[in-house]
Amino acid sequence: MSENRKFEAGIGSDFSKDPVRIVFITKKTSAKVRGVLRDQVMSYPHVVLREIIAFELLTIVLVLMALFWDAPLEQLANPLLTPNPAKAPWYFLGLQELLHYFPPIVAGVLIPVLIIIGLVAIPYFDLNVKGEPLWNARRTPRLRIFCGIVLIFLMFFGVYKAWSIFVTTAIIAALAVAGYFVPAGRGSAIEYLRSRSLPWWLMTWFIIMACILTIIGTFFRGPGWSWVWPWR
Amino acid sequence: MDTRNPDETEQPGTAVNPDRRDFLNALAGAAFAVAAVGSIAVTVEYLSPNVLFEPPTNFRIGPPENFALDSVTYLPEQQVYIVREPAGFTVISAICTHLGCITQWSEDINMIACPCHGSRFRKNGSVEHGPAPSPLPHFLIGLTSDGNLTVDKLTIVPPTQVFKA
Amino acid sequence: MSASLQSTLKGFCNNRVWRSIFRRAPARTNRTRSIAIFGNLFLHALPVKVREKSLRVRATYYLGSFSFFLFVVLTLTGIMLMFYYHPAAPKAYNDMKDLRFVVSEGIFLRNLHRLAAQAMVLAVFWHMFHVFYRGGYKPPHEFNWVIGVVLLLLTLFLSYTGYLLPWDQLAFWAITVGTNIISYIPILGKPTRFLLLGGHEIGENALLRFFVLHCVILPLAMIVLIALHFWRIQKDGGLTIRESDERK
Known part of the structure; x- marks a missing residue:
C-alpha cells in the first residue's frame, strides 16, 4: 500500500468571506458532515453584541424597577402568631x-x-x-x-x-x-x-x-x- | 495490512490475568461503594443535631381554678388549648394537622379555625371541614401533688380520655 | 479626525500588552474572530458560528440568556448583601431594617436582589415553556432538557431558601407551610424535614441551614449545571430551528 493515498488535500473556496484553509481528508477517519450550513454568521461579534445588548436592557429595567418598588418586610418572625391568611411565595x-x-x-x-x-x-x-x-x-x-x-x-x-x-x-x-x-x-x-x-x-x-x-x-x-x- | 483504524479498535492492555483484573476492579468498586455509603452516613449523622434548644414538652399550667367552666384557653408559649367542660379537662394541640399553622379559637362560631387553608375543628379536636387530614391530637394532662395541672406533649391520649380535676 | 482616532485605537489593540492578554490581533478577519471565541475561557461557551435564524428574537426571546444574566445579577447583589447580613435570629431581621434605613444603597440592593429573584423564576419557567413549544427537547437535545428541568428545580429551591432569610412573618410562615409538606412524604419525609431544619421546628438552626444552602451549596450546583447546559447546547448541534422557520 502506498502511503500517499491515505489522505487528500484541498483548499477551501470562497476566500473572500472565509479564511483560506487547507483541508486534509484522511481515509477512514474523516468526519461525516450531515445537514446544510446555510446562513451562518460569526458568533463574534454577532452573538456577543446581541447578548451584551440583552444584558444592558435587563439591567436598565431591573434598576429602574428597584428604584421605585421596595421589597416587602413584615413584622419580626413570631412562631406564636400565624398571619391570616399565610401565603407562600x-x-x-x-x-x-x-x-x-x-x-x-x-x-x-x-x-x-x-x-x-x-x-x-x-x-x-x-x-x-x-x-x-x-x-x-x-x-x-x-x-x-x-x-x-x-x-x-x-x-x-x-x-x-x-x-x-x-x-x-x-x-x-x-x-x-x-x-x-x-x-x-x-x-x-x-x-x-x-x-x-x-x-x-x-x-x-x-x-x-x-x-x-x-x-x-x-x-x-x-x-x-x-x-x-x-x-x- | 490491518485496515481497521487503530483509534476505533479496542486496545488490549499489557497481558495480564483477566481473572485477576476483574477481581481487582470489583474490589476497587466495592471499596469505593463502601466509602461513599460511609461518607453519606457520617454526613447525615453530622447534620442531625444531638442537642436542641426547643421549648419543653412537659410543663405546668397552674391550678384548675384558673380555668373557667366551659372555656377554651389558648396557651401561646406551648401552643395548646386547655378545654374545660363539665366532664373535665382536655388539652388539644393548637398546631393544624394539615401544614402546621397555628389555629385560632373563634368564640362566635364555637370552632377552632386554621388561617392557612381554611380547616375547621370542633371543640373536641375533630375535623369539621377543610383539608386537614386528621383531628387535633390530645395530650396527657395530670395533677401534681401541690395542686398544679401538668401537660405532657409527648404523650398523646385518645380524645375520649378526660381528666377530672 | 476619525482616521487619527482609528489609528489610536489600532495602536491600543496592537501592542505587546494587548497581545499578551488576548493572544491575537484585533478580531477583524474571520480567523481572528474564531480565535476570539474559542481562545477565550468565557466566550468559548459559544460556538464559533451560529445559524442566523437562531439569532432572531422570536426564536428564543433570549429567555435562556436572560435567565443566566439574572443569575449573574443575583450572585453579585447577593454577595454585596452578605456583607451586612448575620444568619441569626432575630439579628437577621434587624439587618433587614438596617439595610433599609441605615446602610447606604442597602434598600436598593435588596430590592434588586428580590426583583431579580422573582424575574428569574418567571424567566426560567417561560424559557422552559418556549423550548417545549418549539420542540427544543427533541433528540438530540433530550438530556439537555433534563438538565434544564433540574435547573428549574434548583431555581425554585434557591428562591425558596432565600425566602426565609429576612426572618419576618412572611418568611417564617411560608417556610413553615412548605417544610410541613415535606413531612407528608412517606417514610423519608420526617427525617428529611429534621435534617433540613436542624430541629423539629423553624429556629436558628433552620435559618443557618437555609443560609448555607442559599449562599453556597445551591449556587455551586447551579453554576456547574449551567456550564453543562451551555456546553451541551454546542455539543448537541446548536439551537433548534424548526422546519417552518427554514422557509421564512
Missing part, C-alpha cells in the same frame, strides 16, 4: 391552592412528583417526537381512551369539590375533542386546534391550570383561605 400559590382541595399526600407530594417525572420524561417518549396531530390516526379508539381518562380526572376533581380545576379541565378537554368532530379545512383557528398533538394539549393544560391556580391563590384568597373578590 407567589410561584407556590398554585400548589397551596391545590393543598386547599386535596389531601396533602396528593397535592403536596404526588402531584409535584408526577409533574417532575412528566417533565423529565417528555423527550423520551416516541409519540411526541413528530408532533403528530392527536386525531390523525386510530381516531375512534383514541377518542374513547381520551374521554375515559378525562372523565376519571373530572370525577376525581368533583369528589374533592375542586371546581376551578374541574371547569378548566372540562373546557380544555372539550376544545381537544372538538378537533375530532370538525372536518379539516375550516377556519384557521379551528384548523390550528385540530392539528395539535397530545403533548401539546397536556402542556397547555398544565400551563393554563398553573396560571389559573396561581392567580386564584394570589388575588382571590382571603382570611382562612376563603374566597374574596380583590376589587371589594
Whole structure:
C-alpha cells in the first residue's frame, strides 16, 4: 500500500468571506458532515453584541424597577402568631391552592412528583417526537381512551369539590375533542386546534391550570383561605 | 495490512490475568461503594443535631381554678388549648394537622379555625371541614401533688380520655 | 479626525500588552474572530458560528440568556448583601431594617436582589415553556432538557431558601407551610424535614441551614449545571430551528 493515498488535500473556496484553509481528508477517519450550513454568521461579534445588548436592557429595567418598588418586610418572625391568611411565595400559590382541595399526600407530594417525572420524561417518549396531530390516526379508539381518562380526572376533581380545576379541565378537554368532530379545512383557528398533538394539549393544560391556580391563590384568597373578590 | 483504524479498535492492555483484573476492579468498586455509603452516613449523622434548644414538652399550667367552666384557653408559649367542660379537662394541640399553622379559637362560631387553608375543628379536636387530614391530637394532662395541672406533649391520649380535676 | 482616532485605537489593540492578554490581533478577519471565541475561557461557551435564524428574537426571546444574566445579577447583589447580613435570629431581621434605613444603597440592593429573584423564576419557567413549544427537547437535545428541568428545580429551591432569610412573618410562615409538606412524604419525609431544619421546628438552626444552602451549596450546583447546559447546547448541534422557520 502506498502511503500517499491515505489522505487528500484541498483548499477551501470562497476566500473572500472565509479564511483560506487547507483541508486534509484522511481515509477512514474523516468526519461525516450531515445537514446544510446555510446562513451562518460569526458568533463574534454577532452573538456577543446581541447578548451584551440583552444584558444592558435587563439591567436598565431591573434598576429602574428597584428604584421605585421596595421589597416587602413584615413584622419580626413570631412562631406564636400565624398571619391570616399565610401565603407562600407567589410561584407556590398554585400548589397551596391545590393543598386547599386535596389531601396533602396528593397535592403536596404526588402531584409535584408526577409533574417532575412528566417533565423529565417528555423527550423520551416516541409519540411526541413528530408532533403528530392527536386525531390523525386510530381516531375512534383514541377518542374513547381520551374521554375515559378525562372523565376519571373530572370525577376525581368533583369528589374533592375542586371546581376551578374541574371547569378548566372540562373546557380544555372539550376544545381537544372538538378537533375530532370538525372536518379539516375550516377556519384557521379551528384548523390550528385540530392539528395539535397530545403533548401539546397536556402542556397547555398544565400551563393554563398553573396560571389559573396561581392567580386564584394570589388575588382571590382571603382570611382562612376563603374566597374574596380583590376589587371589594 | 490491518485496515481497521487503530483509534476505533479496542486496545488490549499489557497481558495480564483477566481473572485477576476483574477481581481487582470489583474490589476497587466495592471499596469505593463502601466509602461513599460511609461518607453519606457520617454526613447525615453530622447534620442531625444531638442537642436542641426547643421549648419543653412537659410543663405546668397552674391550678384548675384558673380555668373557667366551659372555656377554651389558648396557651401561646406551648401552643395548646386547655378545654374545660363539665366532664373535665382536655388539652388539644393548637398546631393544624394539615401544614402546621397555628389555629385560632373563634368564640362566635364555637370552632377552632386554621388561617392557612381554611380547616375547621370542633371543640373536641375533630375535623369539621377543610383539608386537614386528621383531628387535633390530645395530650396527657395530670395533677401534681401541690395542686398544679401538668401537660405532657409527648404523650398523646385518645380524645375520649378526660381528666377530672 | 476619525482616521487619527482609528489609528489610536489600532495602536491600543496592537501592542505587546494587548497581545499578551488576548493572544491575537484585533478580531477583524474571520480567523481572528474564531480565535476570539474559542481562545477565550468565557466566550468559548459559544460556538464559533451560529445559524442566523437562531439569532432572531422570536426564536428564543433570549429567555435562556436572560435567565443566566439574572443569575449573574443575583450572585453579585447577593454577595454585596452578605456583607451586612448575620444568619441569626432575630439579628437577621434587624439587618433587614438596617439595610433599609441605615446602610447606604442597602434598600436598593435588596430590592434588586428580590426583583431579580422573582424575574428569574418567571424567566426560567417561560424559557422552559418556549423550548417545549418549539420542540427544543427533541433528540438530540433530550438530556439537555433534563438538565434544564433540574435547573428549574434548583431555581425554585434557591428562591425558596432565600425566602426565609429576612426572618419576618412572611418568611417564617411560608417556610413553615412548605417544610410541613415535606413531612407528608412517606417514610423519608420526617427525617428529611429534621435534617433540613436542624430541629423539629423553624429556629436558628433552620435559618443557618437555609443560609448555607442559599449562599453556597445551591449556587455551586447551579453554576456547574449551567456550564453543562451551555456546553451541551454546542455539543448537541446548536439551537433548534424548526422546519417552518427554514422557509421564512
